[in-house]
Amino acid sequence: MIGALSSRLSISLRLALRELRGGLSGFYIFLACIALGTGAIASVNSVSRAITGAIASQGQTLLAGDMRFELDNREATPEELAFLQRYGEVSISTGLRSMARLPDGSQQALVEAKAVDEAYPLYGKVTADPDRPLSQLLGRDGDVYGALAAPLLLERLGIQPGTELLLGNLKVRITGTLVTEPDAISEGFGFAPRLLLSREALIASGLVQNGSLVEHAYKIKLTDPALRGTLATTANRELPSAGWSIRTSDRAAPSLTENVDRFSQFLTLVGLTALIVGGVGVANAVRAFLDAKRTTIATFKCLGAPATVVTLIYLIQILLIGMVGIVIGLAMGAVAPFVALGFLRDILPVPAEATIYPAALGMAALFGLLTTFAFAILPLGHARRVPATALFRDQSFDQARLPSWPYLLAGSAALAALAGLAIYAADDRFIAIVFLGAVAAAFVLLRLVAAGIAALARRSPRVNSPALRLAIGNIHRPGALTPSVVLSLGLGLALLVTLALIDGNLRRQLTGTMMENAPNFFFVDIQGSEREGFVDILKQNSPQGTIQQVPMLRGRILAFNGQDVSQMNVPPGGRWVLRGDRGITYQEKPPENSRLAQGEWWPADYAGEPLVSFSAEEAEELGLKLGDTVTVNVLGRNITAKISNFRQIEWESLSINFVMVFSPNTFRGAPHAWLATLTDANATPADEGRILRAVTNAYPTITSVRVKDALDIAEQLVGQLATAIRAAAAVALVASVLVLAGALASGNRARTHDAVILKTLGGTRRMLMRAFSYEYMILGVATAIFALAAGSLSAWFVVARIMKLPVTFMPDVAVVTLVVALVLTVGIGLAGTWRILGQKAGPVLREL
Template identity: 80%
Template sequence: MSGTLPRLGVALRLALRELRGGLSGFYIFLACIALGTGAIAAVNSVSRGITDAIAAQGQTLLAGDIRFELNNRLATDQERAFLDGFGQVAVSTGLRSMARLPDGSQQTLAEVKAVDDAYPLYGTMETEPKAPLASLLAEDGGRFGALVAPLLLERLNVKVGDELLLGSIRLRISGTIVAEPDALSEGFGFAPRLLVSQQALQASGLIQTGSLVEHAYKIKLNDPSIRNTLGPRANREFPAAGWSIRTADRAAPSLTENIDRFSQFLTLVGLTALIVGGVGVANAVRAFLDAKRTNIATFKCLGAPAFVVTLIYLVQILLIGLLGIAIGLTIGAVVPFAAFAFLREFLPISTDATVYPHALLLATLFGLLTTFAFAVLPLGHAREVPATALFREQSFDQTKLPPWPYLLSAGIALASLAGLAIFTADDRRIAVVFLAAVAGAFVLLRLVAAGISALARRSPRVNSPALRLAIGNIHRPGALTPSVVLSLGLGLALLVTLALIDGNLRRQLTGAMAQNAPNFFFVDIQSNEREGMVETIKRLAPDGKVVQVPMLRGRILAFNGQDVAKMTIPAAGRWVLRGDRGITYAQNAPEGSSIVEGSWWAPDYTGEPLVSFSEEEGRELGLKLGDTVTVNVLGRNITAKIANFRKVEWRSLSINFVMVFSPNTFRGAPHAWLATLMDSSASPETEGEILRAVTSAYPTVTTVRVKDALDIAGQLLGQLATAIRASAAVALIASVLVLAGALASGNRARTHDAVILKTLGGTRSMLMRAFSYEYMILGLATAIFALLAGGISAWFVVSNIMKMEASFLPDVAVMTVVGALVLTVGIGLLGTWRILGQKAAPVLREL
């Protein structure tokens, strides 16, 4: 031990002394580490900043300390008295309905929200013009005031002061909404906001038996300390209330969860870029040690132990790695400030960005582990080279494995890297699959490189000297084949995967899904209006098919008597339990559904309540035949036994439900109806006539044009795809850096080859053709791998996760091949041109 510390001190001193020579040869090393570390730090910093802002502004975003939501019914007198006992209560009511022009010429779907005089309890409702909310929504001359989102003005081509029809009343547009404090907690809406008073909503006639209405009771607590205990107490005192409870510290749980999932995905993409960059680290370290052969030989000849020599260069590499990490952390620390300035246009974030140490620490750990994991193997090779071989100018032998301690160290570092990624992931199953795919891709790429070399070695002799030289360069000792294939393959495969997923989704939205989807959904149809409305539709679309089903809303409370709030639910099935679900009852199995397990009940069944559950969702929730499901409907808890599982085609956009109950379950319960119209021959003009006729004759019925919903979904998908492609581009940039580094590390050998060939009579044009052929062959092989790997990955995601029909897109294939060729040939020739300009004499004197 006494001799170890002095040796460590000597190694550190010599390492620092050698670094005085500068960072030549390490610029790509620095760029790779900085890029991957910066991506991880930036993604996690922005994610942490948004979630912290949501938590810090919880009261404002929720417009209360705690929120109780009831669907399709108001709170009873006892429930309201209970809520009033804890503080000031503000009531808001939300539903979707049609906003119409008085002359019936235009109409559009609107997210209607009615508020009382207490709203908002926290935050400020910003309007234009600025005036008290009560005065803007007040009744004047028989017309209630209304505030609208600017988008609604554009859709109906109206302005402030004009009139609108909502249900059976006239509204006066008194202003526009600039900022709604609790918009984020209300969830995503497919239509522009229309804000009215509670009195206006009651007069509109929109709230009827079975209407899909959400009543939110928000409380400003007299004693904020009871915020987290009030919900459980409310459930104990009113077990059948069926309300959904949310506190200010979880003001927007869906948004927070989606941000966490998206940041996890982007973190994994950043980790992929870092791992790809690790190949560049290995190349740079190998080239650095190759250039230090004389120094290493001198150290060994002077009696330096092998581990001291290794430690000298390990310290240098780690110090340079820390510099790259510092650059990446600087990027990660700055990005949130720019991101917040942009995100304020879309999210109500009033807090300022700051530095997020947890995110920076995570990125630092990823960077250090990657640097060490990919640097230790080249160091192991250098350690085993004897001084005599180094003095003879022989390079490191990469065909032999380094000693087992170095292999073990690299394995532990990579395992730690994977463990850190899995441990910090929101969905660890996805992280495991992603990392397994990356590891598999690395192995496959090594096999691809070996296969290309084997094919080149066994290829028949060709007449062209340039092509013959190119083929020889591919399989000769020290060839660039493994580095080029590995560096480009993973980045291109990731881009192909994302491009194919995006293309398939767009194709579904604009192609098969749009063609097979119904023209309209009609919601909140009252029983006494059903026949008349169907006759109206049939008159305008005689060839159309109208499907009608009873519609209720219910929230799942328990499985087999166990509270779902206390159960560990897989991430894939959580959406079924989030809020209320549409449910129905039926004598016969729904059209288009197929029973995969169990059997349907008899048409005249009168026994205990039964339910048919969607197979996929039931499997994700861990349910089986005979299990019981407790659902709260209209304030009543109903327990039904699972009689069968059925396959549901969600992508058809037809009427589908997770749960279909036996008719006796809801005998006598008030409810509305849901209907769809399918008419593939209907023109846009006919659809417009149907929309106007139904909206005018039945103003309380909500009509949703499916094409409009698909257009909105397409816009959202486009924004999401842009963000994903931008993040995937980080991995591709890392691949390009590694490719450039691989070519640079081979420049010494290429220079020697070029000089000898020129001395033997080879022309510059012939050598350029040879190098071009070599890079084209490698680029083409890498592109083919990327297409195969990316195509299989995209097929798996689209077919097995998204449950859609997957197809191969030729345009993506062509772009990938062209991109790979441009990158390999372009970058390769840029470096080669300088090599071909070397004078022969100086190089020959060094051989």
Template identity: 65%
Template sequence: MSGTDASTLTENAAGARPARKTAANGAGLALALRFALREMRSGLSGFFIFLACITLGVAAIGGVNSVAQAIGAGVATQGQELLGADIRFELNQREADDAERVWLESLGTVATSAGMRSMARLPDASDQALVEVKAVDDAYPLYGELITEPPLPLDRLLEARDGVYGVAAPSLLFERFGIGIGDSLLLGGQEFELRAELVAEPDAVSDGFGFAPRFLTSLDGLRASGLIQPGSLVEHTYKIRIDGGASDGELRQLTEQAGERFPDAGWSIRTHLNAAPALSSNIERFSQFLTLVGLTALVVGGVGVANAVRAHLDAKRTVIATFKSLGASGGFVVTVYLLQILLIALAGIAIGLILAALMPFMASAALASVLPVPSQAGLYPDALGLAALFGLLTTLAFALLPLGHARDVPATALFREMSMSGKGWPRLSYVVAAGAIVAALCALAIFYSEERRIAAIFVGATIAAFLILRAVGWLVQSMARGAPRVRSTALRLAIGNIHRPGALTPSVVLSLGLGLTLLATLAMIDGNLRRQISGNLPEIAPNFFFVDIQSTEVDGFTSLVESRSSPEAKLIKVPMLRGRITALNDTNVREMEIPPEGGWVLRGDRGITYAVNQPENSTLTQGEWWPADYDGKPLVSFTSEEGRELGLELGDTITVNVLGRSVTARIASFRQVEWETLAMNFVMVFSPNTFAGAPHAWLATLTDEAATSQDESALLNAVTRSFPTITTVRVKDALDVINRLVAQLATAIRAAAAVALIASVLVLAGALAAGNRARIHDAVVLKTLGATRRTLITAFALEYMLIGLATAIFALAAGGLSAWFVVTRIMTLPWTFLPEVALSTIVIALVFTVGIGLIGTWRVLGHKAAPVLRNL
């Protein structure tokens, strides 16, 4: 320290004249910065964990949000291609009437298409498969390019040749049937020739998720198949390219105008401003989830920040003592080391932001094979700024308390004590400042989340876990303190190390506990989902769903199925229509604030039915069922959970649009429905007189526990041959598709959880490193008193094992409780405790605590005794 620096330090500490107070403060800050930079010349030893934790958390938050914004930008900039239009009108179970068609054509060029699910089969009827039929006219596509192999013009691809229409299909369908280009398939009563492999549809993403391969043909071909019957579940779509283009405001005006001109049309309207709402919503929700996981990793890393700051101040205790001996105030000491911490944090944030900025570019290629939309790689300042703010606030929140302890420790105590760890709380101002920063972190996490209720629960659970982990650490130490004396020297040392002053127990439990809890939670949710889909569901779900059964076919279909099923088989048939809820209590749903959890009921069309008697797989929770001969005003029974989420009560009215007709019905009852059984369940069941005379098809399920795979295949083949217009869905095949989706989602979630676990391991390593000074002292003294290296390594291993076991037990309890809540309350599925998850959690905890602990301890045991004993 130069004479000038010491003089300035002494003058500032003593308190300069009031007239020079501002100048002195400025000089003090400059001097503090000079000292901070000077001390950092020796490197960042002890701060690598700090850097890694901040970098990891910032990169996770910034990268996830940047990728989400890149995908959103891709959807926004290519909305016309993804939607295949400037504006799209969709009708269920009916085509546009003359007046509607004239108005649509007045807007610009119209491309008409129709979509439905049906069964394609080989000409010899030896095999069949579910397909997603998409029939288009000559104007398709209005935007983008249809890519086939070999490349063919649309008219040649789909035209009729000798009464056989053309079709394009993805390679999956070719592989499914083992056929090639030029071969034929039957759809309904019409033969189709496979003329090309379908490589890419420009508007595929706007059509939604499909359970089956695409079957692209012409509208004439679909009409010739005989699949379009009164009541058939077919979607008619009218895509419009507006001549000369249209501004965002003009598109919104057109949407409003369509509602005013045709209030009973019941169509779904979408513009290229919202080309893929389901995809955008899912990506947004998933990015929010990953952001919260990244924030958890950052908060876990905050424990590493606190450990690193405490260890750094411990190593600098003689320097701090010198500062205070020369008259430096506690505030000046805090300023010096706070500046150091902020500089190191800014370095970690900068590295994290660089990694986050690169993620959209790296993800662009990786996501190309997963998402049907291109991501627009680039820099997204909002996402990066939010990540930087989270990183900075986390650093301050966890650094202030250790700095507060350093402020009030006198110079004499620093020279006498081995450790900087202070007992009790620092000054109130530091506690209040740290609490305010933590509150700001929580508020930001909730404010920037679309699902704020879930974000609030997540934040609350994290805070609770933090507090409980502190209590677990204290409980483990109390149990060790009260444990009876054991004969084993190594075990006695291990128990003593757990509860001695400055023990690692609180840091290890806290650092590893959060990461393990998150991992256990996600693993149990994933395991229960898989168990439900692959285990329980096939046992309780029906074997088949049969869709689009015409009224003229019901008797023949019933006879065929019953003749080919076991006597115990159960065939259930219900009428099936499609309707859209347009108003609740005479208020248009577009004008209402709908809670996110109930919004899905109002999005798109819902399957509806009518029934004389109460469905056997439901239970009335409120109200009464209508009499069998009821002939009054329309009544409806609504599912209780969805009704509660929408704020509905008995006596409220619901308006649905069915086949272009608006029907208002009063809620007569609420029903509890077990959706997880996959039986025929409907949100709305109407009184029979509501749709008297309306054309509709029938839906049926078959449950036959005695049926083998061969029996199911034979029945599927027989129904498809005898009733080619009936769509048959084997539940096993649908569950296989869902299982693959769950597996992909689980992989992404595990990767996210791994980020938090890596942060936990980093913090664990930092906590163990921070305790090395005390470990060296203990090891040297014990070796001097005759302890062998084997005894010491056994003692340390037992200590880490006991702490790791306690942490794993907490993680299992907290993770199991969290997973139970998600599975039973949010997903409304049965819950099962999974012992394999419990075992793996314990193993991971022990491997990390014992493994990392022993690696650090081995180095401690190698220290020479003389240098340590000389300083005692």
């Protein structure tokens, strides 16, 4: 048994290799589809592994320490500082947002101020221009302190190094420009340019007050690096009320790592979509290849070759050709880090030297191999079932029955393995499952759409135009191009429509709805003694403006129902609530732009146990219910409150709102600052500039954030992400175009016969061109309608259900989709048809 199988395999391999000597004619689209999809997956994952690997390997530099202990709104107590100093050298840095302004008050800008001590940085180096020791650049000269400014700050204020600025109550001199700081990535995203100064200078500025939004970071260069894995546990055990956020150098930038992983997962799924779309091209190419080999297959069978040998011959050929495409794709993936890292070097941490990532390439190769096998096995099963006599008579395998169950089982197993691999490799497996389910549903729907188009064409009334009548007949006849065209183009266009509508709705929210409804300003770090004078200034400069004020504290969630949140398996949608400190407040009445969804609000004179109102959406993500308890560390104290109600929050309004709102008795007597907004729909940019100058000059320690500036930055980020996503989606569209070209090419043989017969019967080339144009136009419009419907539904789900934003349909997207569909179908179709119409009748008729 084993010997016979080995003999058949040997013969099949020998014959397969012999046939491949004729070259790869007819398989170039096959190769392009596999290479494109495999290359996309290999490239995305190679670049992702390069970035995440760099974050892990450069952890000490990116963190500027072995460990980082962060406290918000308060400094470490002598006991806490002594604990940290017990384990190594400690560097302290303090960060906050504030306003930097020219001494004459004519210009001001929001800055991310960072104050460092003499030990900073423990690892890495600050690069400045001029290149001098940090102690000299940040040193004191009389009553003026030195500071380094990011180039963007100099550009916004229109100044040069040597200029003096006011920061709070302090005068600083810009001694140079800040080129790089080693721990910038681990500090997180900033909405404003950096201003680096000494801790002594920041203390003198008067910006650090009770309730100010200040982050104090204590970084340790461990005497014993082996303690890195256990020191966090020791710290929480010995100082349970410290409430600090602890990070180690092996997770220097967890948010960045998560975002890179998520983005690469999305792009991998888009690449997989391109590969699956390319799989349709594989099936078309295999079917056309077997059709061209029908006489050879018939000869093999007539000479007594078992069906298994015939199948093995062509399976081996197809897998070998598929491996060529995979190797091309892997070459693209291997080169990708060397190209991409050059562009990313100034933005993200990347390795000093790019390398090849075998795991990423191996996964891409497996995706490509499974796709090749899954989409090739069914056409091979068709060829196996057709007898030799039928092969001599028929032109193709279109009339063959379904392949036998082993081929169906093998194809299903390969597709299941492909889906399983995608889910296994995903960071968020639920998203992967939903994505793959949507792709599978799209395939089924596209088949139904194609069947529906054919059914409508079959039942359409007879028309007078011969060209249109021929086009309608071509749509529903046996062996029609309808399924291939709709399937190949529909998925790529639907993906593009989805991404275009998501991008358009996000931009509309940022530049339209949010801009119209958002406040003009957020004001932070307002001290209680400043509130009255601050409000008077706003009323004087914006008499019609609406002012909203709330008390503002910062707190870190430590536990739910007594369970440490760091030990909980939190879904991705709720992780942001637990990451770092959250803004919290207390109020007697429910906040504006929110409504009670469940539970009751506390009475105005409530004096019982601490209560908290939680955001309904985030509570659902975290699995919370009424009556659960939340433990929060605020100013070094652990406070446990019971959830009394849930609120539905309109986050898109950008009004003041918080995930957690506590009953007023919870923080009675606690030091805190105030947060305020000013909303004036009639304020012009000149009015906003006047308001900003008035507030900053009168109260230099109050931080003013112009909402339009923040939204502009957000729009830029959305634009950058959209560009990357569109580039990835373009891969899927290119795959669709290749498959479309392959599908049309595979039908050229039958089209040639039809054209020759029609020309013999008196049909003119002009009439045939009109007929084919009508056919391609009908198919293009039908595919565009499906893509619009499917893409709009997908975009609605993402924007409305996941992002919780209003959705607007965009007619321009519909028009572009329709035009693209028509250009591709009609253009590619006629390009191939023109060559067909030039065939001479004699040679073709002799073959019939």
